[in-house]
Amino acid sequence: MAQDFVLGEFEQMLLLAVLQLGEGAYGPSMARYLEDRVGRSVSRGALYATLARLEQKGFVEWLIEGADEDRGGHRKRRFSLTMAGISALRTYRSALMRLWSGLEGTLEEAGP
């Protein structure tokens, strides 16, 4: 049980991206979303490997959808969180909040 909700940093980011993107949670959009917000490039190999691990843990599932023009005829996968994934996120968030409590002021950046 304890191991189950241990989420790596990247895993967490991916789960959040899936939630944020809702209906539009595809591989490329998630990667771009993360690159925009995190500010560094995301290796696609790492991306898909992580998604595969998340699926193994049961936190994420996907649906195959039809092909588009520019995909060379390949179909695409749309990701969504499972109940387990949502609950894992919640658990981890509450754990983080507990660890963060009282430290808001300390880590604020110094004013200009």
Next chain:
Amino acid sequence: MKRTGPPGPPGRVAGWLESALEPLGDVGEAIAGDLRSEWSVLAAKAGARAADRWYSRQAAGIVVRVLRDRWIGWGPFHPTTTKGARKRGRELWSMRGLLNEIRQVARSLAHARQYAIAAVLTLGLAVAANTLVFSVTNSILLEPLSYPDAGRLLVLRHAAPGLGYPRFGISPGLYYQYAENVTAIESSGLYSVQTMNVTSASAPPERVTALTSTHTLFDALGVAPAIGRGFTSEEDVPGASGAVVLGHDFWQSRYGASASVIGSTISVNGEDRVILGVMPAGFSFPGRDMALWMPLRLDLATSPPGNFGFAAIARMRPSSTQTEVQTQLQSVVNRLADAYPDEREFHAFLEAGKFAPIPRPLKEDIVGDLRRPLLILLGTAALVLLIACANVTNLFLVRAENRQRDVAVRSALGAGRGLLARLFLAESVFISVIAGALGLTLGAIGTGSLVRFAPPNLPRIDEVAIRPMVVLYAAGMTVVTAILLALIPALRMTRPAVLALVSRSGSRTTAGRDRHRARQALVIVQTALAVVLLVGSGLMLRTFSQLRSIDPGFDPDDLLTFRISLPPATYRDAAGAARFHDRLLEQLRALPGVLGAGAITEAPLATSASGTAFAVEDHPVGADELNPMFWYTSVSQGYFETMDIPIRTGETFDDIDREAQRRSVVISQSLADKFWPGQNPVGRRIRGGDSNEPWSTIVGVVGDVRERRLQDEPGLMVYFPMLSANLMGEVDGRPASRLPARSMTYVVRGPQPETLASAVRTAVWQIDPDLPVAAVNPMNRIVADSMVQISFTMFALVIAATLALFLGAIGLYGIISYIVAQRIREIGLRIALGAHPAAVRRMVVWQGFRLSVVGLALGSVVALSLARLLGNLLYGTSPSDPATFAAVLGLLGFVGLAATWLPALRASRVDPARTLNAD
């Protein structure tokens, strides 16, 4: 990196990625698609080059992970831990995999456009040629005639080899004997074909082809009229009132396909006949465009046995064979003397001629002459296909080499032999299918044009069409070429060999040398095949030109011919006919520009001529011998002059009345030479027919004329003067000479004969407005039509040979370019070491020359043996004609040199610095 082809990530990298991801099934497919779409977005934002770089980096990352996981045996990119991955075995034949493969193939071919276009065009043309040829051969030779159970239909022909008649028809009397006595025949019909005049109220007079037959003919053929009925035995007796059945096309054109035509009357050659019915569409026996069928109205039992101007068909019983029929026919013939005890001349004819029946299947009879040219045609088309395959195989081999590394990487990524083979098969199928579709379309168009422009006297040409059989044949060829083309490179691309080839040692490895030799062999074969086709067409060209240079005995230029047939109803007696001929000749001579006009019973190069026995006064024959047979015809005044037939001795019928009264005849030179060699035959006498005929006196000798085919020697011809109107009535109690025939061919000499046609028709209609003018043709066209069998074969061979020449040149060019490319470093080295460009050129040309020489030698040997197949199509040239062979070898040698010239030039211009540094 040079960018070619449609926009997309770099093909090679994409190929590797997709190969690597393939075992991951849906997941792998989705990842590949994701990356592709990201490439598009990035390319739009930052340009293709940046997108390529990003893509290659990401793809490399993924491929590395795939390889690592496969090595570990576990991991997010290992198939067993991935949801949705398919089992390895099934993926080979899944529909998705195949479609994917096709897409990939299309992409990679798009990157190699020149190769793809060359392959498709080469194969497509060859398939088109084969489709065209096969559809013609299939319709004419292979498909059965359209009568029910047509295999049992025989044509009853006869031969009299003892008298030099190889093939002729049947007489009503003989037909009657057969019908009564031959039990192996279940039904039969006697018929003859003539052209007749048709007049009716609704349309202008027409001249049509008509069939008169016994009423049993329809039953024998197994066909019945579509509307109304045929004629019965009641309408088929002498004296019965006229009945007629219309042909379908004639009914449509003249009566607008109106059903009310049944029961109305139509006038045929002046006799009114009741229309009983209409034949079904598509039926026309025995030839094309038969407009009418009418009963013969003969009393067969009393018909004479000696008039062989008819034809007959018979339907065998299902249980009988052709040999049985022949035996029974022969036994009837053996008893003919008893059946007709008083016909002594007939008996002599049977004996001396060694008269024998030769029944032949109906289809063979119709198609016979064309069998050999068609089979030759089929053979040449197959040869062209072979050459095209050789060419495309070479292209394939080159392409396979260029994809060495591609294949090696895929194989390292786990692609088994099956997958690799599928790669090549997909490409060859893709190309073959496109080439096949292109070829079938072109072939269909070609067939349509052929039918439209073919000479009308080619048998069954109107039945030529694309049938399901032909489509099957084209599809079959496509499949076979696809498999063949895929086999060769696929067989060579085994895993160990491929890995060994990843190093750039090229032609120095054993595998490389093998391929090299294979390609050289292909070029040699191509050259040899080209020799065969060129020799064939060369021989036919010579035959054609020899035929054209034959002097037909008259001057066919500036000569217009047409036929007039006077219906008996309007021209009841000979006097009326003679008056018509006189008036018409007068009119014709008065036309502006006309230099002369004449008439004859049957023009030269016609398919028939009349012959009979003639007694020669000073060469009497013994009691047991038969008189010699001569051809004979009647001519009007001015005929020889109009035709420009030279007068060798004596004179012709200048004053025809006087000559007719004197019973003069003119003979041909060969007849004079045979019976009076070195002497003057003028004044001698001959007599045609039996001993009751009066003697005729020879007044002149004219040059020989080819009456039948150009290739046939001119026969022994006797010309009678045609009676003119001034001289009718009798001389010595008998008609003066040959009565004017109702049907005559007129010849008119004048510049631009085509323009004379309408003036001629007007002249005829001024005399008789109801008279159709038939077969209006410049003489030159008649001469050309007589050579149709030769010209058909010749054109086919010339086209095939041109294709072969073209393809062979491309093949040679291809391989020499390849050799140069392989040895580019060596060439660079030589030039750097001071070799003269001319020496380099010589070296390259020598490479090509070696291949050419072997191909030419091989081809000559094969051509010598195959040329004999042309057989009796050749005229004036032997199958091993040295001039033709020399010309072909010279031409191919020259083409070979030209094909190697460009690569040689490029080789001599090689910049040593570039080639030695590029590694």
